[in-house]
Amino acid sequence: MQGRKAKIDPVTAQVIGGALENVAIEMGHKLARMSYSSIIRESEDFGAALLDAQGRQLCESVDSTPLQLGPIPGYMRGIFRVMEERGETFAPGDVVMHNSPYHGASHGPDVGFCVPVFRGEELIGFSFTTAHHLDIGSLHPGSTGIVDAVDAYAEGLQFKAVKVYDAGKKNEAVWQILRDNIRAPGMVVGDMEAQIAACRAGAERFVEIVEEFGLEGVNAASEELMDYSERMLRSRIAELPDGVYRAEGFIDGFVDSPNENEKDLKIAVTLSVEGSDIHVDFEGTAPQVDLPINMPFEGTVDVAVYLTIRSILLDSALTEYVPQNDGLTRPVRITAPKGTLTNPIFPAPTIARFCPGNIVADTVMRALSEVAPRNVSAGVGNLKVVAYSGLVGEDYWVYMDITEGSYGGRYGKDGMDAVDTLFANTRNNPVEDIESHYPLRVDRYELRDDVASGPGRWRGGLGSIRQISFLEEGRFALEGDGHRFAPWGIFGGEEGIAGDLLLNPGTDGEQHLPSKIPDRRMRAGETVRTVSPCGGGYGDPLQRDPARVLDDVLDGFVSEENARKQYGVVLSDGGVDAAATASLRERMAGERA
Template sequence: MNKIAKPAAEVDPITLQVIRGAFETIAEEMGHVLYRMSFSSIIRESQDLGAGLFDLNFNTLCESESTPMHIGSIPAYLRGIAETLEDGEWREGDVVVHNHPYYGSSHTPDLAIVVPVFLQGRLIGFAGNTAHHVDIGAATPGLIIDVPDVFAEGMLFAGTKLYRGGEPNGAIWNYIRRNSRAAQQLIADIEAQVASARLGARRFVELIERYGEETVFAAANQLMNYAERMMRQKIEAIPDGDYTAEGWLDDDGRNREQRLKVKVTVRVRGDGLEVDLTGSADQTPTAYNVPFEGSTKVAAYAAFRKLLLDTATSESRVPSNEGSFRPITVTAPLGSIYNPRFPASAEARFTQCNRMIDLIIRALAPVMPETVIAGSSASISFAAYSGVRPSGDYWVFLEVNEGAYGGRPRSDGPDSIDNLMANTRNNPLEDLAMHLPMICDRYELRDDMPAGAGEFRGGIGVVKAQRMLQPGFITHESERHTDAPWGIFGGTEGSVGRCTIRAADGTEREMPSKFSGLAVGEGEVMTYYSPNGGGYGDPLNRPALKVLDDVLDGFCSVERAREVYGVIVDTESETVDMLATEQARDRIRAAR
């Protein structure tokens, strides 16, 4: 077993827990200030953000309970800033903006704002956050997919100072204002990030002034070591071995007939493990690649926090910090979809990360049957709607649509919810109608295809239809139109996703899972159907009355209840014929 170094001084348990609570409160306050002060709905409503405190070695000391992809990536941002920092040194009052995917960022729309923390003139750490921005001047409004290289992704910042020694860098602020279609929102959201980071730095100093620098950092080290120890204990309980799973991505957003392979091998050795992506597709000529440091590695870390340190299933709550990352290494060949070579574009990277986590779960299912779940939608529907107002100004709206989880060891998969790497919130329809020339025609649970059958059925996805009230453009990034969420332990697979565009005259066409800068006219409607989750366990073990409930709720047809679950439902009396059901199930078992 790897040895964990002890800090120079042990902090007593009561003080340790007080400092732990203070760290967590600071991170939550930073996140709260950020989304409450922001103007764009992707931050204000969806809370596509993360915030935390970091030491001089770029270790995460605490993180807000927001989107996992943001928090785990900030140490990589800090390492990238260290390579590129303007002026070559930190000064009190500096504020840095950074988003370069080949210097640690998760992807370009996620701007990081970092503030150095000084104590009596000495640099002691950092306060930082990231948030997804509406538009940074890329080739298409809001989101990009079919572009040739990283330079088409919009403004690239690497260690760039927005403030030098407390004084604003006017040239950079003006550059930002003049290079975004949604400049007013972008500037306001960056200012919210600056306020959040400065608050975090101030709270960090206040904490140290109260308890002392040695005590606070000793506590931070103990908390990181504790998180590492707990993660190693969980890994050690997994039998040593190599566990592999494969899946397929639809296409790269341009070459429609070329599916992209994802192969995940989890190597467990003692109290450490490796996630190896060797065998996955080569990098693509579009933006459908994944930054290795800022996204690929972070997805692996998030996967095992979910599997092994989930708050709801753990006997004790483990702090969210750098320690949980240490036992995990990640391998992806240079030039692959998960580790592209510069200058390949890598903006549209989220669905690949979700499928990677989905396959980690699938690979470990044989040895962790009571921990894993069946296949989730494991995608994301990220849509950018945009247009030009009569005034000549652009409007841009980013929307994240929900998916569904797979069935679980003791319950059905949750319906219509972000899953795995995503946990952004939905945008209120009233907010949409008040500010944008769009209206939602339909927003409900999907009813055209069933969820995966099982003792615990898969979750049901969402269907959302958005109608344009004036001509505009749509870019849509989604997945899983060809590779259905998998069932497990006898459960059946779920349903693939769909996307359609309906013209004003009522004609409808099927769309691929990804498309860029599609021009649409007034009255045209985009409808997205997220994948339904896979089933967990033998459908014949599902209680007949639960099947009846699903039939009455419209989630399962009478025919499917009979053929897959062996349940005979009488919809007139809203009852189950229990004797006929027992006989039907016996026939199905015999036929197997």
Template structure:
């Protein structure tokens, strides 16, 4: 029987231990821990400052860190959890072909979604680190590039299989012992629509990993291999122990999330996709079981199990139980946080597709896993769980033929949703949520470089979901096209709106509308493949608003007044949903009328 690690990944063939464990005093332990943390952050800084594409440079859709020879994460950057959490799977995928062949100066490019990659647009660069002639680890990073070829520019939905997604690179040495493979790199760039952007992003990814290699070797030179790796082991064991302590506080049992449904698969309209999540807690282990979720689909809307599902489960468990705002002790994010969390999804389903099904567009699904884990545990974690969040990454690719007629311009933006309310706090407005953690793309970025004008970018007009702590408000963005433009989207409008908790109301669904407010107004599906907007057309994107937490009639009346004065809710909303009577002329709460309203209910 093949041994399995806590994430359910085979450990057969791992590299042998390459250092001697020694005692590390507490001060040195802290210093090395801080150094590891700084290395990962500096790696991310150089990547997003050097990158050409706005998705990496502005949205910071990236991850970086240092890993040991077995792919265990020693440290990660403060960026997208999805990118950081998937890098160990990239290393396992690369190891299956290259283990035993690494040499100093190697640079490996990888993006195969059935061999560890989060999905094919996420280029991964891994550099094996050698110390004293021995392979002791990797410096690695990932970033979402603008285009990888394939059927459609930027983002694709209605594609037949994984090869149609674009150029697959399975463990390719683009530097072999320091020698750059110009022909291979040129071949890669010749097969994408944005060669200049991809070339710049590739160099940024290489620079990021080289910096990580350099900084880690400096740390080894100063303290020695045995001390550094022994300290890293201690930090990983510490993080694992802290997380397991929190898991043991949850009563053993099975916790079932409310069933939820994704809009569709991008082709078969009006066929919602079921997401079923059960969280099983036994002692200090957590297993997230996705049995009952929809089967795999014939479009790109499937999810790589190892590269996307496993990191999501680990991130959700760690985030809920070791929330930095509620945890006094510093707990670093590393391999120790992955160990207690396991996932299971039957083969041939949405969350574990059979090769060669396409799995290009997978983020709305994994955000729904995160949201569902949170809702499943809400009864036993009332001070940590949040009401339903937007939980649907809204990635849209705009594209068109460049003026030279030889290439395309491709722009990918991520629009902002919101969080649900939580016990003690309102939901956060207009932010990317859960696994994504990306920043907004400034409107100036697009207007400067492409033929589009932003007519609107702000909070939605509709009031937030009522609750003792209200839900967050999603964003609304409206673009006017100055030239014929193609649009590809992998979003999810949340046709079943985010759930309220403890008496809070449900949130609001999102929408895509072409030419909103005109006689040519036309609703669009959340997932589209090469939808055309003609010059002069507009596209309005509304992101879901999160659910409310707690009974709205228990919301502080003065806070309801602030919401009215901020134009978040109307006087009628305050009366109907919160039982608060507002004297708008006096900008005050009518205390007597409010008491009557609330007591009458």
């Protein structure tokens, strides 16, 4: 709403805000229940939101993942920009498809669908969904592990604000292009149609709310809630000491590359606090590479920053509920030099931006640790994303598997074990679902144990192990990180444990592979084992409660040897030997000093 803001009482604003949020939640439920693929149906790798006529986010589905929800306003800005360049406008009955990483999208497989919401002839807002699609016609089967794409064109089909429905009429040519160029068209096109149906349901509910409260009332409530969210974040920023805070993180890159510029890649963060404003600058970050671990500045990097700052400063366990909307972005300014990993120049490939983006978030958190020590965790264990695929006659099957990572220790709490971290927040896929739909068998799915993960007063979380065997000939490709750089410890805590990837473990053909693997053919009976990192420790391990060390030993997470070596805890007869522990800890502390 432009010009003077209409007044509205806070109770009515909250009622309207709650109604809008319930619409977004309903959109998410409908999308998940109508989808064909496990990545949407089970892992919930999707986003659903309502926006106002200016493209500002009003609400979101709480069941979605931040990396799908966060970019939606950027998708909308990209659509505005492209349509303005073409001289196009929105009309009732339109459905717009968009996935350009250089126009706000997170990466090509995360396809957005937008339905403009009209009340009569007046455009009043937008209903929007995004979702990850399991094939997008790229260089290799699947839409992850395309880690050898040379440019954006090798990453799959690109759609820049394409009307798949134009004033209510279906654009059959576009749908035919999709079916002709996607390896699993029944599943992928079915998921896209589910997105459109969810968007249309959201648009109908949006109009119902406007009919009940009036457009002026809905706009006033939206302005009030955005202002409120902005005030809440600014109040927390203002509590931080003004100053400049820096941190560095590193991406494995391509460790088997002969080019030194493609491995051990730095993410540099300078975070400046001034009053109630934060400026996050990525000056010093490594230059972009000709491989797809570059990250779209708008769609990935900005989302990682916004999510980290909001999560740390407005932790829902410590503060009242704060609505997620465009107001939360106003106090934060983000800059990154062009031509770097965090602001690449088209057509640099970006499809494998997920794991590097997690490191961006992790490094921003590390920079904030100096001024918000009780709100951060130690270093986070990154995820792995594996694309499994194969042919049955002329038809492809495609499956995407996410191996959970782990969080570092936190003030007063151990790190969370085997969870999707930071801006991922997807769910794992049940073993039963995998084995009932694909020629794969899950041989192992368990926590890592006895690895002394991130020793600290509060230990790092345990990573997971997932081992999958091919029952028929097929292929796999993988995007991951965290094999060369273990999650960092903090405030005296120690580093966590790096990840691993094994091909055919326990056989004569066992191989340890790097964290990024392009498409690779597999024979029936061959096996892939993913091992995710364990988070870093928080605080001095010698201050850890001996009873908690004993619990970890009894659970099989830590051996008695590591209990003594890492924590200075001596166990005897199934319990803690308090005198021996005190003596050992005193000696270890003296040696460290």
